[in-house]
Amino acid sequence: MPHVIKHGLLVADDWTLVTSAPANPARVILPLADWQARPDHPAVWLAPDETPDALLPHLDRLALVAIHFPVFTDGRGYSLARLLRQRHGYRGELRAFGDVLRDQLYFLHACGFDAFSLRADQPPAEAVDALADYRWQPLGQR
Template sequence: MSHVIKHGLLVADDWRLVQAGEPPADPARAILPLADWLARPEHPAVWLAPDDDPDALLPHLVHLSLIAIHFPVFTDGRGYSLARLLRQRHGYRGELRAVGDVLRDQLYFLHACGFDAFSLRADQSPAEAVAALADYRWQPLGQR
């Protein structure tokens, strides 16, 4: 079973990121790409690529349990902007997860932009990343 860092803790990840056009093995626990999600906006989880427009989600934010933002490479900072827009401008309160080429060294800055969950790159140790987060004061989003 894979793990995700959520609210500063390492937890089992029962969500699965689905690629465009791929049928989900468990539709109830699938994170659909925006293009596929638009055909099924009642679905509770979506992922955004860096160049996706988050405005397509606005009428549905209250119903989304999870929005994942994909980082194709760790040097692509557009995901930080998407997170800020969703949290601060649009008031999204559900889980906001960083996925893709996510490194332990980015977690503090990702959290500062609104992410509360992180799926690290395969060569990164989630347990070590959680330990590294202890160096920072972890505040739930509503207390900032």
């Protein structure tokens, strides 16, 4: 089973990220276009050029919002995270995925992310250890 860093710990990832909706979408993170056809689904992912506007009436029941980083130099996901957390008050899991490097984790967390799915060549256990390089506080304790 793949792993994800969540709240500063390495945990088994029981969600599956999909690029199009499967017939049975249990425990999958749907892309925004597919989620809009099923807005009762608890998990959605946004591309960096999408806005969270469609999610706003549903934020209180979304368990997970994931934001895609197609390349590590694309910073739009940081802005999306800030909008969701600070302006819109989203309190569920906010996950960064894609071209996510261990060196970005502190800064991603500072913008509101509390879970990270690293790029395949980034050892998650080493990334968790790297979090100790900075003062790490769970999101609700800042």
